[in-house]
Amino acid sequence: MNMRSRLQDSILSWRDAHLGGFLARLPRQRDKVRGLLLGTRARYGLVFTVLVYVLLIVIGFVYLFPLLFMLITSLKSPGDLLNPMVQWVPSELYVGNYVKAFRVLDYPSTLLSSILVSVVPSVIQTIVCSLVGYGLARYRFPGKHLIFALILATFIIPPQNTIIPQMLTYRQLGLLGTIWAMILPALGGQGFRSAVFILIFYQAFLSLPQVLEEAARLDGASEMTIFARIAVPAAIPAYIVSVIFSTVWYWNETYLTVVFLEGGIQTLPMQLSKFVQAYENLYPPGTVNILDRLNEAVKLSGTFLNILPLLLIYFVLQRWFVESVERTGIAGE
Amino acid sequence: MASVTYENVTKRFGEVIAVSNLSIHVEDKEFLVFVGPSGCGKSTALRMLAGLEEITEGNIFIGDRLVNDVAPKDRDIAMVFQSYALYPHMSVFDNMAFGLRLRKTPKQEIERRVREAAGILGIESLLNRKPKELSGGQRQRVAVGRAIVREPNVFLMDEPLSNLDAKLRVQARAEISKLHQRLGTTFIYVTHDQVEAMTMGSRIAVLNSGVLQQVDTPQNLYDYPVNKFVAGFIGSPAMNFFEARLEQRDGTVVIDTEDFVLTIPKEQQDSYRPHVGKAVTFGIRPEDIHDPDFAPPGIKEYKTEARVEVTELMGNEVVVYLDTRSHEFLGRFDPRTKARVGGTIAVAFNLDKMHIFDANTEEAIR
Numbered sequence A: 001m002n003m004r005s006r007l008q009d010s011i012l013s014w015r016d017a018h019l020g021g022f023l024a025r026l027p028r029q030r031d032k033v034r035g036l037l038l039g040t041r042a043r044y045g046l047v048f049t050v051l052v053y054v055l056l057i058v059i060g061f062v063y064l065f066p067l068l069f070m071l072i073t074s075l076k077s078p079g080d081l082l083n084p085m086v087q088w089v090p091s092e093l094y095v096g097n098y099v100k101a102f103r104v105l106d107y108p109s110t111l112l113s114s115i116l117v118s119v120v121p122s123v124i125q126t127i128v129c130s131l132v133g134y135g136l137a138r139y140r141f142p143g144k145h146l147i148f149a150l151i152l153a154t155f156i157i158p159p160q161n162t163i164i165p166q167m168l169t170y171r172q173l174g175l176l177g178t179i180w181a182m183i184l185p186a187l188g189g190q191g192f193r194s195a196v197f198i199l200i201f202y203q204a205f206l207s208l209p210q211v212l213e214e215a216a217r218l219d220g221a222s223e224m225t226i227f228a229r230i231a232v233p234a235a236i237p238a239y240i241v242s243v244i245f246s247t248v249w250y251w252n253e254t255y256l257t258v259v260f261l262e263g264g265i266q267t268l269p270m271q272l273s274k275f276v277q278a279y280e281n282l283y284p285p286g287t288v289n290i291l292d293r294l295n296e297a298v299k300l301s302g303t304f305l306n307i308l309p310l311l312l313i314y315f316v317l318q319r320w321f322v323e324s325v326e327r328t329g330i331a332g333e
Numbered sequence B: 001m002a003s004v005t006y007e008n009v010t011k012r013f014g015e016v017i018a019v020s021n022l023s024i025h026v027e028d029k030e031f032l033v034f035v036g037p038s039g040c041g042k043s044t045a046l047r048m049l050a051g052l053e054e055i056t057e058g059n060i061f062i063g064d065r066l067v068n069d070v071a072p073k074d075r076d077i078a079m080v081f082q083s084y085a086l087y088p089h090m091s092v093f094d095n096m097a098f099g100l101r102l103r104k105t106p107k108q109e110i111e112r113r114v115r116e117a118a119g120i121l122g123i124e125s126l127l128n129r130k131p132k133e134l135s136g137g138q139r140q141r142v143a144v145g146r147a148i149v150r151e152p153n154v155f156l157m158d159e160p161l162s163n164l165d166a167k168l169r170v171q172a173r174a175e176i177s178k179l180h181q182r183l184g185t186t187f188i189y190v191t192h193d194q195v196e197a198m199t200m201g202s203r204i205a206v207l208n209s210g211v212l213q214q215v216d217t218p219q220n221l222y223d224y225p226v227n228k229f230v231a232g233f234i235g236s237p238a239m240n241f242f243e244a245r246l247e248q249r250d251g252t253v254v255i256d257t258e259d260f261v262l263t264i265p266k267e268q269q270d271s272y273r274p275h276v277g278k279a280v281t282f283g284i285r286p287e288d289i290h291d292p293d294f295a296p297p298g299i300k301e302y303k304t305e306a307r308v309e310v311t312e313l314m315g316n317e318v319v320v321y322l323d324t325r326s327h328e329f330l331g332r333f334d335p336r337t338k339a340r341v342g343g344t345i346a347v348a349f350n351l352d353k354m355h356i357f358d359a360n361t362e363e364a365i366r
Helices: A002-038 A046-074 A078-082 A096-105 A107-138 A144-156 A159-173 A180-187 A194-206 A210-219 A223-234 A236-252 A255-261 A268-273 A275-282 A296-328 B042-050 B092-102 B107-121 B136-149 B166-183 B194-200 B218-223 B228-233 B266-275
Strands: B004-013 B016-026 B031-035 B057-062 B077-080 B154-158 B186-191 B203-208 B211-216 B240-249 B252-256 B261-263 B279-284 B301-313 B318-323 B328-333 B344-350 B355-358
Touching: A002 A046, A046 A096, A046 A296, A078 A296, A096 A107, A096 A268, A096 A275, A096 A296, A107 A144, A107 A180, A107 A194, A107 A223, A107 A236, A107 A268, A107 A296, A144 A194, A159 A255, A180 A255, A194 A236, A210 A223, A210 B077, A210 B092, A223 A236, A236 A268, A236 A296, A255 A268, A268 A275, A268 A296, A275 A296, B004 B042, B016 B042, B016 B057, B016 B203, B016 B211, B031 B042, B031 B194, B042 B057, B042 B077, B042 B154, B042 B186, B077 B136, B092 B107, B092 B136, B107 B136, B107 B166, B136 B166, B154 B166, B166 B186, B166 B194, B186 B194, B194 B218, B203 B218, B203 B228, B211 B218, B211 B228, B228 B279, B228 B355, B240 B266, B240 B328, B252 B266, B261 B301, B318 B344
Parallel strands: B031 B186, B031 B203, B077 B154, B154 B186
Antiparallel strands: B004 B016, B004 B057, B203 B211, B240 B252, B240 B279, B252 B261, B279 B355, B301 B318, B301 B344, B318 B328
């Protein structure tokens, strides 16, 4: 018994002598490791950071995969396409598909039409919607609520329900098949999804402090000057968002353009929708080499050429775009 | 340069009366301050003069011109707003030049006026900055500068100092007073801060619930408030009030506050005799309550006892929170006072400076 307790004592004294410092530091080390893994008040821990990154990479991959697939397939030569060994890395960078798609789409002229049909109405729509939004946000007048309700109704009622009377009206006015069928509605505040843009501007102008308007009025500004010199510069983010969204929506729109333009103007998405037919007109299946037959790579080259201008616009404007979306409080569509 | 006249001006917002039957004449080159608690209608009165609010009834004149239906820009006024209202996307120079450009002032003239105003305010080095790059005090100067360059007939200021910190406010107060002397223009200034009103105004108009209470010089307002509201609003710490009754005892008129009974000085006996029997409010400012040991010589004083609740040493004086049985009040004592928290002390009221108000109408009885 005695010996046992002596042994215990000696073990304890040895422990204190040799491991004392380490054992005393242990709780602190433990806190440090925990902080590193689970985070502290000042920063996220490793576990959380890794989880967030994994999640972001997965989501990013889901969005990027189709684009990547499209780009790589469009660069595959017919040989690579047939070779089951070639999945992601083509054996050569083959641009032949693009040359064909370029010809099939009649790219320069359809691109110009697309720009005309999307950019012009979207700029007009943005200007008109900003005026409407400003009026609704800054003035009190009878019937304002009714106007609001009607604007919302134009957004809620699907365009399919109204397209026939619209088309008949345009026909009577002789607008069908011309760019005016796109421009005139935009000019009247009835462009493609104008209600959304009116609401964006309504919100943007609502947050403009009343006192700025009053200061400008005392400075001698007219109503139009207040709008142009004070309100518009304060709402630049809304303008950027509006022009970009509107352009993209007009660009991708085929339903309305097919009906209203009646083939009078060919946009890129319209041309793409009859890609097969156009290809076979240019390269009749019976007469061309088997390698020149229509294949996935050519189709995807055409698709890529269709979205390329939008991608370029986005890459150039993305910094302002992201900032503007944040400032206007619009998240996605 | 111009005078300003409000003639029976009333402003209603639906059922609410913001300003009621306001009549006041502001002399040319005068510095008039509208003061009152939040919601008393002082800003509305100013905004009607600026043309930012329509007048429900009455007339407003700038000089001899009736301006009821004149657009704000044609009234020849400039206004400094509480939030400064600087145009966020314009540089300081453009902010100041905006009004002049809209009036098609020649370029050199704009340049000259902006530089001159910037010189007066010491903001020459900031002319190329945007408002968001300025501190609060600098923004306030720019807002004033924007008003100066217009060279208006009347300057309107709507609580321009309320967004500044205490130290800066004192400094800016003096600067605005200096500016008034230098420009020699009519200034109309709105504030809820009675210290600002007292220090800056050549006359002060006190408003409450849309009704003008009194217009007078700061000193007269302080010494001879016409009613209990003005008496309580002007002065800091505020005047002490005691609910009381005017009574006649042994042929002399006294004020009975329940806690103590004080005799009205001989010379004033006759003026109060007709009011004997009335419920009144006895008012006395904290600086007119003394520690008897340090009371100024030669004053007519009335002594009573009070318990000391709290003392606040300010350096040059001690603010003492006192308590008689049913009344709490403040005194500003000499710092050598022996008042200690929890103790009882004799206090002396300077009856030369007392105020008596009718308890029902709250009007002063003199």
